[in-house]
Structures are given as structure tokens and as C-alpha cells.
Amino acid sequence: MKATAYDEMTTADGAVRPHYAAFAAWLASQPAETLARKREEADLVFHRLGITFAVYGEAEGTERLIPFDMIPRILPAAEWSQLAAGLRQRVRALNAFLGDIYHDQEILKAGHIPAMQVLQNVQYRPEMQGLDVPGGIYAHIAGVDLVRAGAGEFYVLEDNLRVPSGVSYMLEDRRMMMRLFPDLFARCRVAPVEHYPDTLQEVLRTVAPIGVSNPTVALLTPGHFNSAYFEHAFLAQQMGIELVEGQDLFVADEQVFMRTTQGPRQVDVIYRRLDDDFLDPLAFRQDSMLGVPGLLSVYRAGRVTLANAIGTGVADDKSIYPYVPEMVRFYLGEEPLLNNVPTYMLRKPDDLAYVLDHLPELVVKEVHGSGGYGMLVGPAATKQEIEDFRARVVAAPEKYIAQPTLSLSTCPIFVEQGIAPRHIDLRPFVLSGREIRIVPGGLTRVALREGSLVVNSSQGGGTKDTWVLED
Amino acid sequence: MLSRTADHLYWMARYTERAENLARMLDVTQRMSLLHAGSEGNESGWASALTIAGPEAPYRAKHGEVTPAGVMSWLCFDADNPSSIIGCLRSARENAHAVRGTLTSELWETINDTWLKVRDGDPAVLAGSGAGEFFDWVKFRSHLSRGVTIGTMLQDEALWFARLGTYLERADSTARILDVHSRRLLAGVSDVGGASDYYQWSALLRSVSAFEVYRRVYRDRITPLRVAELFILRADMPRSLHKCLNEVTELLDMVGNRHSGETARRAGILHASLHFGRIEDIFAGGLHAFLGDFVGRIYDLSDRIANDFLIPKH
Structure with a gap:
């Protein structure tokens, strides 16, 4: 498997790829002590800034630094512009799909997707039926996970359309690289990413309810025990908007207000980093202490915009994923520019039989899982793990999908002894408002353990700065 | 400013000040008791300390009699007592943590550091002559928090509500x-x-x-x-x-x-x-x-x- 992995920096015969040439020359000229010192500096600064994430399942309040690696992941301009075109197309189709299934359901009537798969999905929200959202946009912020496989081609691994996170690391990684190696940015023409918060704010303002000319935008966080709280605080601060918790908001006269020291202030757009289930205890989970009672009714009256909209989870569900290329053809009349990973749906008896016979070769995922929890990576699993997983799959096959194990591309990282390749992925952030905006690159996550394919930060992944070179 | 943010800032400052005042109050109680060793005024001084610091019933439930050692342990290092010095410093830190983005990093680090030191401190050191040193330390950390607050924070509502609490x-x-x-x-x-x-x-x-x-x-x-x-x-x-x-x-x-x-x-x-x-x-x-x-x-x-x-x- 290792032999077939595509390396971002060097070709199979060891030559440096052209877009890495300037960086490689610079790297070769750096004394080892300098690099070691810079690594320490980076650790120190990240610690001091408190850029951490909370880890579920460990002692309460456990906070960890996300490891940062100093070797950038570089994409040439031409390759990026193809990816960006594919991302735009895909997110347009996904938004069209969401608009459709909450209105006329043409794609179901045309028989492209089994209606049951959509309408019985726990992520499908009947509350959204017939509701018009500003600009027809549901997923304002999408974090689409891409991987590059053996021959160098990209695949979409998943479309994160609920509350995708990680963009703060993209921004902090860039800031760190510029701080550590300013001379490097003089040598290489790297497309900037620092305008992401501005762009996001612009997008959020353009989707304000009709008739609101100067909207008040707020970021709704579950609070400081949430694993991504740092990012919520960071983005709110960067955009200069209030970071609110459910208890800061209340509903009165069909409006949402926040409690301020100067009295109630109306809120028009809520960038919510809280799952659907917790948004409104009157409509969804009654035990939610994090939401705002009555929020759904204001939303349905069109007096507040939620970004992302309620009910987007049905479109990034792993059981719907196999149909995304079909959505592109159906809504846009175009051929998909980005590949889907071939996917076995275990609710189908044929697929199930095949997968059970080939577990050691496949990746099996829970349909509703995320964050790298609840998945089996066949080639890396022990016999016992495979058998345990087999039992779970047999018990409830409809809860799982399976995919061939892709040999994710690698990129060199600094390790204890020099430099070694590790597997990576890429999460670009696609912003949809009046138009689609993508900051060049995205977040590159890296599996720090040798041979590991799991890049999630909760599972020991790290991050890298991602460069798109300008022509 | 969000009411909740102002609330956290206000209570962060109140609890910091309260910890300092507790240290001051216990310090004077101890000094007075040394003057009176063995006499009646001694016990009444410690009883007064309890009265100032909060409700007496939870103390009675845990320690029964009012004794110098009992009051000291209850009001300094007893994490079950929210009105103890350690309880106040914990509350100050929790309030600061909730609005960390509103604080300057210096202020957050100061308050967090105070809490980490008192949490990991050894209550046994308190016994006897260690107490005076501990009270001085608490006062000093409070001076430091206040100085960092005034010295680094923007002169806006955030600062005003913190000062109001103080x-x-x-x-x-x-x-x-x-x-x-x-x-x-x-x-x-x-x-x-x-x-x-x-x-x-x-x-x-x-x-x-x-x-x-x-x-x-x-x-x-x-x-x-x-x-x-x-x-x-x-x-x-x-x-x-x-x-x-x-x-x-x-x-x-x-x-x-x-x-x-x-x-x-x-x-x-x-x-x-x-x-x-x-x-x-x-x-x-x-x-x-x-x-x-x-x-x-x-x-x-x-x-x-x-x-x-x-x-x-x-």
C-alpha cells in the first residue's frame, strides 16, 4: 500500500515535482538547528495563544494542541483551479438538491434517488418543507474533504454541510508560517487566505432576511466545553461579531434578540455552530440547554437566517453521498468534475455480501458517524477488530457503507529523525452567498502515525499550511 | 456588549477581590488570636471570621465546634466551600475562562496561573506559620490581577464592568x-x-x-x-x-x-x-x-x- 501512495512533493523515482522546486531548494539551505529552533518556537506560540481543542472521552476539560507541521502542502495554480471548479459545481448541486427535497422533490419523482432514503433519513427535517430560504442557499459553509489517491487523481471523501470546522487552523497555520519563515513567502508566490473571515462575513450579510439592509450577525456556540470553541471565539473575534450562547438569545414578537448591557438587540443572521437537534428545545430535543426556545418559529417566519440552514445533514449523509454525481447531472445538466469514491451500500444484499467477504481490504463507515469515530480501516485492523466490526455490520447493515481503501497521498513532515512521508487530506471551505467563494487551498490534515490513514484531530491528526501557488 | 459577557467579567473581578478580602480577614483574625492566646476572645475571633465569610451551617455540619484549625481549613482550602479562598479563585477562573476572548492574554494567563498554583498547592503547608505567607501570596496575586487588568485592558465596557465588580x-x-x-x-x-x-x-x-x-x-x-x-x-x-x-x-x-x-x-x-x-x-x-x-x-x-x-x- 505504501508503495502505491502518491507523494505530493516527489515523484516515484525521487525527483522533486516542479511546484515544490523553490521550496525544496530553500529547505536544503536551512541548517538543521534553525529548523529545530523554529519548531520549538511554533510550539511555544501555539501554546501561548491557547490554540487548543477539547477531546471527548478524556478527563473533563482536557485540552490539546493540534500538532502543526512546518512543511507546506503545495498545490499548483492549474490543479487548484480545476479543483475549485469541481467544488463550485458540487456545492451548487447540493444546494439545489436541498431546495428540491424540501419543496417539489423532483429528483425523487424522477426516481434518481429512492424516496425512502431521503424522507426516512433522520437528518431530513419535515419542518423545512415548503420553506423558502434567502437566495435558495442551505449550505452557506461547506467543508468538502478531498483526498488524492494512487495515480494522483482527487476524490471527494465527504461533503460536510452541517457545522464543518477547522478553518481557524487554516488561518493560524498560515500566520505561523509567515511568522517563522517570512523569507520563504518572498521566494514563493503563495495565494493569500487571510481574507476568509471578511468573505464569510460578507456571505452571511448577503443572506439576511429580505428587507434587512444592515443586518446584525452573531455566531452561536454551544459554549466553552465544545471541542471547537476556540474556533468559534476566533472567528467571532476576527469578524467583529458577537459570540453568543443560547442563553444570550431570546425570542419575542417573532424576532430573535440578544441580551446586551444596553438592552435587547435584534439579531438577523445567526452563524450557528450548534447541531440542528439542539437549536430549539420547543421544536427539536426538549432537553437541549444550548438552544433558543422559539427559534424555529422565527426562522419559519423568515425573520432570521440560520447559516447553515436547518436540515442540511440529509445531503452530507453517507447514505446519500453515492448519489451526489447524479445530483450534478440532474440539476446542472453537467458531468461531475470531481470523483466520488466507489461506495457499497450495505443495505443492498449484494453489496453486503461482497463487503463481508472483503472486510480486510475495505474501509467501513457508520452512515451517521463523523470525526473518525465508528469506522473500520480494514488493512490496518487486527483480526479481532475485523470480527468485532463484522458482528456490528451484520446486526444493522443499513447503518454502514464501505469503500475501497484509498492509498491517500503523502506529504513529508518533520519527525523525530529528519523528514518522512505521512498521509494527508484536504478540506477546502466553500462559501455560498450571492455567489460561491473559495479561499485558495483549505486545511490540510495529516495522519501523524506512520502508515495511518486517519487524519482527524480527535484521532491524533495534525495540520499543515496549504499553499496554492499563483502563476 | 452581551449581558452574559459583562456578567462573567463582573463576577471574575468580584471573586478575585473576595479571595483577597478573605485572606486579609483571616490574616487579621490570626493576628488577633495570637494576642489573646488561650483566652475567650480567641474563639470569638474565629467565630467572627466565619460570620463574615458566609453561612455558618455548612461549617457546623462538617466541623462541629469552631476551632482555629477548622475555620482555617474551611475558609482557605476546602473546595466544597464555595466561599473559601480556593472556591473564590476557582470561580474567578471559571468566569474568566468563559470570556477568554474578551480578556487580554496577559490577564487570562494571570488568573489561570493563580488558579493552577492554588489548586496544586499543599494545604499542609498552611498549618502554623505557613498561613501568613499564603495570605500574602493571595493578596499579591490579587494585586497582580488588578494591575494587569488596568494595565492591559481597553478602556471600554469590559473594563468598567470588571471594576464595578471589584x-x-x-x-x-x-x-x-x-x-x-x-x-x-x-x-x-x-x-x-x-x-x-x-x-x-x-x-x-x-x-x-x-x-x-x-x-x-x-x-x-x-x-x-x-x-x-x-x-x-x-x-x-x-x-x-x-x-x-x-x-x-x-x-x-x-x-x-x-x-x-x-x-x-x-x-x-x-x-x-x-x-x-x-x-x-x-x-x-x-x-x-x-x-x-x-x-x-x-x-x-x-x-x-x-x-x-x-x-x-x-
């Missing part, structure tokens, strides 16, 4: 310390004007860092009347009630909103009574009655501020 807490605490100890000293001592009396009153002065101040201001022997005047009416004494109300009224002016007029008016009346009051009149009406009324009014102001600006406490 001064309301200090007013409350100074009044309670003076009330409880003066009542005991004025009632119980046999040799008024004698040597023991002198040491008791000077210990009380030291609890608000005012021993030298007293000398400088009055250049005279220490009398209860003057001590009370210094605690209550001297606007140039940083921990006096008058000084605290100077700050509170000014801060209320700065943060005022459409609903807060009545709160400002009440603060103004209280301030005027200190600004124009005379200590002889206060003594004539009874010092205890005056301080009891004052503490009640501070409670009322706190409640009104919570309703006008912060998160109402029901």
Missing part, C-alpha cells in the same frame, strides 16, 4: 470586616485604651493595609472613632466605603442604559451619605446599625445591577 465587592467586604470586629472589640474588651486594645485595633487597620495610612493621616493614637472614620469616610483611603462608592457611581454613569436611572440614583444617595457624613453622627446612631444598613444597600445595588445590565440572580 468595588462593590470591596465595599461589602470592608463594611463586614469593620462591623464584625468593631462590634466585638467595642463590646468585649476590659481595658479600653489599654495595650491589648491598641494591638487589636491596629490589627484591624492592617487588614485593609491602613496602619501606616492611619499614622500619616491622623498623627495620633489609635481610637475606634478614627479607625471607623478611615474605613468609612476617607475618600483618599483606597479600601474605604467612600472611595468604593466614588468608583461605583462613576462607573454606573459610564455604563448607564435606559433602565438604569433608578440604580444610579440609589448609588448616588448612598454616595452622598458618605461624602457629607460625619463619623460622630454615625456613632451617635450606632456604628453597627449604620454598617448593617450599608451592607443591605450594597446588596440592593448588586441586585439592581444584575437586573439592569447582567444576568439576574433569582
